Amino acid sequence: MSSTKSIPCLAALAWCFCNIGASAAEVQFELTIERGAPITAGHEWMKTLSVLPVGGVRISNNAVADPSIEGSTGTLKVHGIITRGNELIVPGRSFARSEKSSLKKWIEDLREGKLNSSRDFAFGMTAEELVEMHERLSVAIRAPTREQDARSVVQQISRQISPKVRLPTTAKDRFDQADNVQDELEGVSCGTALAAVLRPLGLVYSPRRSGDQWELLVADSRDVEESWPIGWPAQQKAHDLSPKLMEFLTVEINDVTLEESLAAVREKTQLPTLFDHNGMARQKIEPAEIRVSIPAGRTFYKKLLRQMLFQAKLKSELRLDEADEPFLWISPIKKSN
DSSP states (O other): OOSSSSSSGGGTTOOOOSSSOOTTOEEEEEEEEOSSSOOHHHHHHHHHHHSSSOOOEEOOOSSSSEEEEEEEEEEEEEEEOTTTTTTTEEETTOOOOOOOHHHHHHHHHHHHTTTTTTTSSSGOOHHHHHHHHHTTOOOOOOOOOEEEEEEHHHHHHHHHHSOOOEHHHHHHHHTTOOOOOOOOOTEEEEEEHHHHHGGGTTEEEEEEEEETEEEEEEEEEOOOSSOOOEEEEOOOHHHHHHHHGEEEEEEEEEEEHHHHHHHHHHHTOOOOOEEEHHHHHHHOTTTTTTEEEEEEEEEEEEHHHHHHHHHTEEEEEEEEOOSOOOEEEEOOOOOOO
16 A cells, blocks of 8 residues: 555545446455454455445455556446455545445445546545645644644744645634634644644635645635545554553542643653644533542553543544644544534
8 A cells, every 4th residue: 555554544535536437337346455454354344345236345365555446337346455444445435344324325426437537536636646735744843832823823834834825814814813722733743733723713724726836725614615634533553553542550630620630641641632622612611620530540541531531521532643643632522513
């Protein structure tokens, strides 16, 4: 998986179908199992696909550099990859076994010739352009951001990367009344950091072509259909991404604010911590005001983190920035309406 090995999430954002336009074609799957995948993965995926509208499934021992689709009429052969995380990667998408309905819809669209454009996907990019953009945004932000002016942080990010950030007048107005940046983003990649700074302002950004160049266009989140995310799903297990999360400690917490407790965990694990400030604001969750307690005992950081956050109706998720560096994304357990 040469172009997606270090950034497997891009397989869910980039496709390049060529000469695929057959209506109601038969779809066959040839699956390659990535080294380190569960021993039962092949059998499980064959069982999942067997109840979907496919003409056949087989496991191949041939190494596949990237997912692909062969054929133009009659029969389409999908070369997919089963990852170490037991996800199925196909051109342009990735699916967990629990996403059977979404996979069925993807297969039906493929059969009907609806997936036929190399520039009909994320931000109008080809797969190669999207991979390149991902790499350009992997530069780490080089200065502290917490309690810094949001406009200044965005300007700093724009100076560090190419393409540049473009702020229309309507977006600039949001910064006039904006609070200072609440997260410490130093060391986080610019792509993820920019999305995190903009989100509390109700803004997002999307790569857009301007002439023969690309730019990062900032807009109201309600006005766009797709935008760059705050980090990417991680395929690896927590102990592989952040071994410190699995380290044991003896701890007792008596009526300490969640903010202070999280700061102590962050210092020990060296994991950047980013918050879903919008979701927390809607549910009136204030880490500086919520107090947590943990009885004396021996535990490990991941479990301690889960116990503390649960008392505030929050949860954590390990995500990756564009440099494949892990960070904690903290959000409400219950989704806002």
